[in-house]
Amino acid sequence: MKISIRHHLSLGLGQGVPRAIQHILLTPQTSSVQTVREWRIEVEGLDEPGGFIDAYGNRAHLASQTRPEAELAIAVTGTVETHDRNGVVGRISGEPVPALYRRVTPLTKPMGAVMQKHRNAPKSGDRIGLLHALMAHVGAVLDADEQSQSQDGQSQSQSQGGATHEAADYAHAFIGVARALEIPARQRRHPAPRRRGHAAPTDRAAASR
Structure with missing residues (x-):
């Protein structure tokens, strides 16, 4: 395009x-x-x-x-x-600084519920397969947590719902575990398609093979 x-x-x-x-x-x-x-x-x-x-x-x-x-x-x-690459960017040109994207920050601490399953993941081999599995597991854990919070909120008051996770929460959880596995990862923000004159950014996590 x-x-x-x-x-x-x-x-x-x-x-x-x-x-x-x-x-x-x-x-x-x-x-x-x-x-x-x-x-x-x-x-x-x-x-x-x-x-x-x-x-x-x-x-x-x-x-x-x-x-x-x-x-x-x-x-x-x-x-x-x-050019459409189906989300796989490959190696970037120039001189990347992978150490910057392996750091632990307050927002990218590894989530224990996800890290426990992937702690012994191999550091070589099919990283794309590992990243897809990690992404699916992060989604399952946060979705289950959100559902549990919603049920707790309804039991306390039918008029109040539980807290919901935003896109950034999923991105940070993914990044935290990826960095703990020594895989450089970072958050990227993309403008969403305009709707009725308003454009809101969307959050995505990007990791390097």
């Missing part, structure tokens, strides 16, 4: 700001799932922003505003062709 993109961003700097530097992360990169045909970033009143690859492997730009202006206007245009 070929996608034409046109994006405008206006950043309010406030009155009396003599200069400002904006770190811009608005540049996609060609990979196994997409090919960037054209891409251009324009900052009003400035020459082309300086580009570099940051520590996370992202192509970034720095735009310097050296005059006292009330806002910084950025325009992005480009064409990207996507």
Whole structure:
């Protein structure tokens, strides 16, 4: 699928700001799932922003505003062709930093109910099969927990339901166990299709083989 993109961003700097530097992360990169045909970033009143690859492997730009202006206007245009890989991205180009995506954070602590089953999983071999099994087990555990909470809530009051898990809860549970198995994993946010003028992000977990 070929996608034409046109994006405008206006950043309010406030009155009396003599200069400002904006770190811009608005540049996609060609990979196994997409090919960037054209891409251009324009900052009003400035020459082309300086580009570099940051520590996370992202192509970034720095735009310097050296005059006292009330806002910084950025325009992005480009064409990207996507390729269907059924969710399997494969190895990414460049220099990934897998250690960043193996860390334990407050939101990605391994869930004991899921970790117990996969604790002795082999660290080599069919990782895709392991990740699919892990994803299914996370769903089963959280769905059962949600159903139990709902039943408890109904027994206490018919007018109050139990707590429900959000997409981010499933993503964090999956990521936590994947990282405990030394598989780099992270959360990605994608804008949902627009419905009645509203677009809400959706949460997904991505893991590396």
